[in-house]
Amino acid sequence: MGLKPRLAAFDMDGTLLNKESQMTETTKKACLELQQQGCKLVLSTGRTFGSAQIPIDAFPFDGFVCSNGATVFESDGKMVHQTLLPNDLVADAILTLRQEVLYYELHDTASNRWMIQEDRERLEAMLEEDTSLEGISIRKFAFYKLARVIPLQEMLEMLSKAETKIVKLFIWHSNPELLEWVREKLVPWNSQVNITSSGRHNVEMLPQGVSKWEGLLYFCNKWGIRPEEVMVFGDAENDREALSAAGYAVAMENASPEIKELAKYIAPHHDDDGVAQFIRQQITECE
Template identity: 25%
Template sequence: MSFGGAGGSVWLMPLRLIASDLDGTLLRDDLSVSPRTRRALDAARAAGIHVVPVTARQPVGVRRIAQGAGFDGWALCSNGALGIHLTTGEVLFERHLAPEMQRALAEAIRQQVPGTVFASIREAGEGFYAQGEYADLASETDHKRDPATMGRYSLDEVLSAPSLKFVLRHPEVSPPELLVAVRALGLTGFHATHSGAAFVEVAAEGITKAAGLALLCENLGVAQADTLAFGDAPNDAEMLAWAGRGVAMGNAHPEARAAADEVTLSNEEDGVAVVIERALAGLG
């Protein structure tokens, strides 16, 4: 398989599934899908290729842009912890972080970084249970939902049930700094990452976008080698490394770039569309 940059080689192996991150990747900075990108996605679907959003967002956040992108099938949400069909609502899989792991992490990080606050995402991504202090810090752009819909719960209530995604944030400590602190705790049993948003995202051990994509591909009968993936953030790195061809955006974080096979143009320059167009030309 080979797919190069400008004037380079073309796709020489079957392409059956395109997996794309949304924010900073498929979407422009104003959260829209460009006409060129929409045409490329439609052309891929017309060629019989699965086109799947793979995102840290929940279904409510994916549905906000689904019409513009033409998404009406499977989506991978919560960084790969949830596989859900956007039209039927069928849940293919859910992978949860256990309450005892959440509590151990919360107690440990609060000792190391006092003032850290938490939220729990549950119920196929529809339930959002935030500490009151978390909701006070949040804006609608953070989780693609009105903070008034997050609830205002005690820490015990937030920790009381399994989470698809367990979220940590701090009013002063940046997400990359908070992630370093989480990883320095020496705890196991979870996977922590960040997506460029204002918080750290924690899932069950082994749950990444790559793991979720592997489960979906198994269900669809798609080989790993026949996948093309796009991403820009640290939470995309595992997926870019796993896919048959991983493509980082021109605006990508160094972790995503290091994991990818190649780098395309930025999300503002239709980088996803450029690669899809060349791939389809090679298949033709």
């Protein structure tokens, strides 16, 4: 007998997607087979809703938990839940992060990923002369090309007038020491925010109490599904709460040792269609 989840939740980067950030045809087919057996499929990602749509090519997921749970969407894209960062805190965090030259974005409820123009220019000036692996990795970073640029003063005015709703700050750098500096600088807001990570090279600041699991509970309540009937696939720190609470916790082979310790099952590597392999070996072909 195979496993019997009623809801399967998938992290994207490092889990559902391969190293080229693609949902392969093999993975799509396996997920459809699972869905046809009556299991609800939910994306559970740190991405904004808009960014989450890019690699899935209109795959018919039953729901979306985005921005690590700060926003929740029905299958048709209707937002049914949002948790916001305080705008004054966001403004203070921007001014703090500007003390170093690093990559950061502000994610809002409309799926915009904002980057401060002056800081982008500083970063680009540094990269012109940077031939190190660090500089090359930033140039290759896909989100760098997709972020919307806004002058600092304009963003601060938008925040002061409540003209934007920010759900997440995303900070990226290949230097772990600089990321540790970021974490230290964010400590004063620990009572108001949740600090997590979706990979070795980033830090993410979310509203307090927000997690992928809290977002998934919306769908559990909607469909009458118990936590022990939920299967969660993940690979990173921002999957911790969901993996800890779900009845079927599946970590990817490429996950960190700390995340693997939370799992009841280990799926093959994300770049080997690990999700598809697990679904077929443990669920659909065991019927």
